[in-house]
Amino acid sequence: YDTYIEQGGTNVSGGQRQRLCIARALLKKPKILILDDSTSAVDTKTDQLIRTAFHHEIPDTTKIIIAQRVASVQESDMILVMDHGRIMAAGTHEQLLENCDEYRSIYESQTKNQAQPEELQ
Numbered sequence: 001y002d003t004y005i006e007q008g009g010t011n012v013s014g015g016q017r018q019r020l021c022i023a024r025a026l027l028k029k030p031k032i033l034i035l036d037d038s039t040s041a042v043d044t045k046t047d048q049l050i051r052t053a054f055h056h057e058i059p060d061t062t063k064i065i066i067a068q069r070v071a072s073v074q075e076s077d078m079i080l081v082m083d084h085g086r087i088m089a090a091g092t093h094e095q096l097l098e099n100c101d102e103y104r105s106i107y108e109s110q111t112k113n114q115a116q117p118e119e120l121q
Contacts, residue, residue, distance in 0.1 A: 018040075074093040
């Protein structure tokens with residue numbers, strides 16, 4: 001609470017800057033929130049905590065989330081898969097896994113080294 005933040009946030013890390021910007025957005029409770037790769041500099045656990053905060057703190061806010069991590073958007077109402085500025089596919093996470101080879105390939109590449117919950121038991 002007592003840390004002085006320099007102009008432009010030059011004395012904090014990229015992840016800290018992202019968290020500060022997200023905290024400011026949560027406090028403002030906007031009608032529309034656009035997040036462009038807003039959690040790229042945070043670990044996956046922090047990414048999950050941020051998504052949970054969005055769900056609980058700003059449930060009525062329309063969120064447009066641009067992300068490289070499937071985990072960052074997989075609970076979204078609608079996901080657009082884009083390539084070179086063009087929409088390749090649209091749907092829920094489950095629909096895209098079933099119908100979009102590119103999305104499924106990205107998802108599998110991001111989750112192949114992670115044990116699934118049923119595999120841990």
